[in-house]
Amino acid sequence: MEANQQVATINILLADDDMDDRFFFDKALKEIPMASQLITVNNGEQLMEHLTTHTGPLPDILFLDLSMPRKTGFECLSEIKENEKLKGITVIMLTTSFTRGLDLEDNSRKTLIRMGATDYIRKPVAFDELKQIIKQALTNLAAKSGI
Amino acid sequence: MDNTIESAEDKLSIANRKLLFQNEEKEKRAAELSIANKELIFQNEEKEKRAAELSIANKELIFQNEEKEKRAAELIIANTELAFQNDEKEKRAAELIIANTELAFQNEEKEKRAAELIIANKELAFQNEEKEKRAAELIIANKELAFQNEEKEKRAAELIIANKELAFQNEEKEKRAADLIIANKELLAFAYISSHDLQEPLRKIQTVVTIILENENKNLSEKGKYNFQRMQLAAGRMQQLIDDLLAFSRINTTDHQFEKTDLNLIIEEVKNELRDTMQEKHASIEVTEICPANIIPFQFRQLMYNLISNALKFSNPDIPAHIIVTAAL
Numbered sequence: 001m002e003a004n005q006q007v008a009t010i011n012i013l014l015a016d017d018d019m020d021d022r023f024f025f026d027k028a029l030k031e032i033p034m035a036s037q038l039i040t041v042n043n044g045e046q047l048m049e050h051l052t053t054h055t056g057p058l059p060d061i062l063f064l065d066l067s068m069p070r071k072t073g074f075e076c077l078s079e080i081k082e083n084e085k086l087k088g089i090t091v092i093m094l095t096t097s098f099t100r101g102l103d104l105e106d107n108s109r110k111t112l113i114r115m116g117a118t119d120y121i122r123k124p125v126a127f128d129e130l131k132q133i134i135k136q137a138l139t140n141l142a143a144k145s146g147i
Numbered sequence: 148m149d150n151t152i153e154s155a156e157d158k159l160s161i162a163n164r165k166l167l168f169q170n171e172e173k174e175k176r177a178a179e180l181s182i183a184n185k186e187l188i189f190q191n192e193e194k195e196k197r198a199a200e201l202s203i204a205n206k207e208l209i210f211q212n213e214e215k216e217k218r219a220a221e222l223i224i225a226n227t228e229l230a231f232q233n234d235e236k237e238k239r240a241a242e243l244i245i246a247n248t249e250l251a252f253q254n255e256e257k258e259k260r261a262a263e264l265i266i267a268n269k270e271l272a273f274q275n276e277e278k279e280k281r282a283a284e285l286i287i288a289n290k291e292l293a294f295q296n297e298e299k300e301k302r303a304a305e306l307i308i309a310n311k312e313l314a315f316q317n318e319e320k321e322k323r324a325a326d327l328i329i330a331n332k333e334l335l336a337f338a339y340i341s342s343h344d345l346q347e348p349l350r351k352i353q354t355v356v357t358i359i360l361e362n363e364n365k366n367l368s369e370k371g372k373y374n375f376q377r378m379q380l381a382a383g384r385m386q387q388l389i390d391d392l393l394a395f396s397r398i399n400t401t402d403h404q405f406e407k408t409d410l411n412l413i414i415e416e417v418k419n420e421l422r423d424t425m426q427e428k429h430a431s432i433e434v435t436e437i438c439p440a441n442i443i444p445f446q447f448r449q450l451m452y453n454l455i456s457n458a459l460k461f462s463n464p465d466i467p468a469h470i471i472v473t474a475a476l
Binding site: 018020021024027096123124125126127128130 | 346347350351353354357358361383386
């Protein structure tokens with residue numbers, strides 16, 4: 001859980017309890033031609049502990065899985081956005097929790113965006129699509145913060 | 148000479164006597180004439196009287212004549228008036244003839260109508276009799292019904308008792324139904340959770356397949372690629388089923404999510420899913436006159452999938468199957 005402090009490198013934090021998804025994310029990131037540094041945590045408690053005790057720079061962007069044991073992504077987002085020190089972090093929510101096309105998903109998306117999430121992404125089936133999603137999020141972040 | 152005197156004397160005597168007789172006759176005639184004279188005087192007097200009377204009568208007649216002339220003048224005037232009135236009456240008569248003809252026609256019509264009415268009257272009289280008979284029958288039927296009513300009231304009283312029994316049983320069933328609703332909710336929750344759990348590993352299978360197809364493309368044989376593609380299709384189908392199962396587990400009887408859906412899209416999806424089977428069977432699907440409809444999409448998709456896959460499954464293997472899908476509202 002150590003981050004390199006390179007200039008123009010995007011510091012990425014991934015919070016996901018699913019080992020396969022962490023693998024897919026890491027693999028996708030490596031295939032994206034952008035300078036980045038990835039740190040991963042396995043659940044909500046680890047995430048909050050990392051953010052509050054880590055001495056290095058805060059992540060530029062946090063990919064946060066919604067359903068995790070111990071502390072859900074929902075709870076983590078709430079704590080982050082209420083924390084003066086952390087609330088500036090760009091948070092992208094990841095989920096598989098909802099059946100496609102249900103109102104519930106729309107409602108959740110709206111709630112999360114209102115709470116301060118930058119985007120809400122359903123984990124895709126196709127690997128190429130996953131790469132595109134991550135790349136787009138990083139590109140948006142770079143454009144916004146001038147990294 | 149004596150004879151001659153005697154003869155003369157005789158002749159004188161005879162002539163004397165004849166004259167005497169004639170005298171006497173003339174005296175008689177004078178007497179008669181005197182009487183006749185008197186008679187004539189009387190008659191004359193009578194005629195003078197009569198003349199006087201006639202004179203009076205004449206005056207009277209003259210007066211009457213004048214009166215008659217006046218009257219004649221009046222009658223001429225009156226006649227002219229009558230002639231005018233006559234003309235008028237003739238005109239009126241002509242009009243009356245026309246009116247009469249009309250009335251005669253109307254009269255005939257009325258007679259016909261009267262004849263019809265007589266028939267109708269007879270019919271009504273017949274019907275009336277029938278109704279009276281029917282009324283009599285109804286009175287009898289009424290009495291019968293009154294009797295049946297009494298019987299039914301007795302039966303109703305029995306049914307009230309039976310009803311109370313059923314109400315009791317109903318309460319028991321409602322309690323049971325409430326238990327079933329709870330059990331059903333639990334089952335649906337179970338379906339939701341288990342479906343959700345199925346979804347994750349499936350997504351990973353799909354992701355890994357895409358990684359293999361992308362990264363190992365060069366190393367795979369055509370057959371290998373084809374099999375991976377089939378795996379992808381099957382995984383996609385399973386994903387759809389899980390999605391549907393998840394959706395279904397969320398639907399209760401009051402929450403059917405009907406959507407206006409293009410049925411062509413659904414048929415296309417089903418055709419893609421069944422592409423391999425269709426190729427094996429040399430089957431073709433013809434879609435005609437299909438339109439958007441208000442449906443629950445996943446249920447309808449499943450319905451079409453089942454119908455078409457069964458059609459393929461049970462088609463004659465020796466003849467290329469041709470499936471026609473059409474719609475009508």
